[in-house]
Amino acid sequence: KAGVTQTPRYLIKTRGQQVTLSCSPISGHRSVSWYQQTPGQGLQFLFEYFSETQRNKGNFPGRFSGRQFSNSRSEMNVSTLELGDSALYLCASSGLLAGQSYEQYFGPGTRLTVT
Amino acid sequence: SQQGEEDPQALSIQEGENATMNCSYKTSINNLQWYRQNSGRGLVHLILIRSNEREKHSGRLRVTLDTSKKSSSLLITASRAADTASYFCATDRTGTASKLTFGTGTRLQVTL
Numbered sequence: 001k002a003g004v005t006q007t008p009r010y011l012i013k014t015r016g017q018q019v020t021l022s023c024s025p026i027s028g029h030r031s032v033s034w035y036q037q038t039p040g041q042g043l044q045f046l047f048e049y050f051s052e053t054q055r056n057k058g059n060f061p062g063r064f065s066g067r068q069f070s071n072s073r074s075e076m077n078v079s080t081l082e083l084g085d086s087a088l089y090l091c092a093s094s095g096l097l098a099g100q101s102y103e104q105y106f107g108p109g110t111r112l113t114v115t
Numbered sequence: 116s117q118q119g120e121e122d123p124q125a126l127s128i129q130e131g132e133n134a135t136m137n138c139s140y141k142t143s144i145n146n147l148q149w150y151r152q153n154s155g156r157g158l159v160h161l162i163l164i165r166s167n168e169r170e171k172h173s174g175r176l177r178v179t180l181d182t183s184k185k186s187s188s189l190l191i192t193a194s195r196a197a198d199t200a201s202y203f204c205a206t207d208r209t210g211t212a213s214k215l216t217f218g219t220g221t222r223l224q225v226t227l
Contacts, residue, residue, distance in 0.1 A: 025172035033213055033214070034217075035217075037155075042218075042219055043205075043220075045216065052214070090157060090158065103148060104158075104215065106158040108157045
């Protein structure tokens with residue numbers, strides 16, 4: 001089985017711009033979660049999508065949004081970029097069913113640099 | 116904010132030695148998982164232990180969980196240079212199984 005893929009791998013944007021990151025989960029996985037990793041705040045949960053619906057959300061401002069398509073692929077969007085948005089954005093998929101817990105499979109991440 | 120803290124923040128050992136990392140968390144949990152991350156790449160799942168389990172083994176890994184102390188430990192036996200990485204514990208709570216809360220991580224360096 002192919003692993004979780006994320007595109008692009010690296011991105012440089014300017015303050016005020018917006019960015020869209022893409023994630024393709026492992027085939028058959030319906031749950032996709034997004035995390036932000038920074039040296040200061042560590043790994044933080046952004047949101048999770050399951051069957052095209054946002055099921056869980058972390059404590060991030062509304063500038064961070066996401067969506068999931070019928071083929072389970074997911075995108076996250078960050079609008080009006082700030083310097084503090086520079087981070088490694090990780091996507092994870094799991095064969096998670098409601099109420100159960102399974103390990104998550106992470107992609108290699110997208111390294112976003114905001115200048 | 117992160118729920119857990121890991122101790123130590125950094126650990127340097129020689130190949131063949133055992134490495135022990137500890138994780139503490141603040142609230143009640145459903146499950147606890149350990150992940151490894153190599154140099155700012157994606158995380159790799161190592162092991163999952165449920166809240167009603169006390170110990171679990173997987174190859175050279177041994178994980179313990181003490182829910183009364185809200186703590187867990189990861190033991191890597193007979194370490195190898197390839198084990199050099201950052202190790203994170205992650206917890207989830209009942210009803211939000213997909214929402215993982217990560218610890219601060221332990222940076223392990225295994226030297227030849």
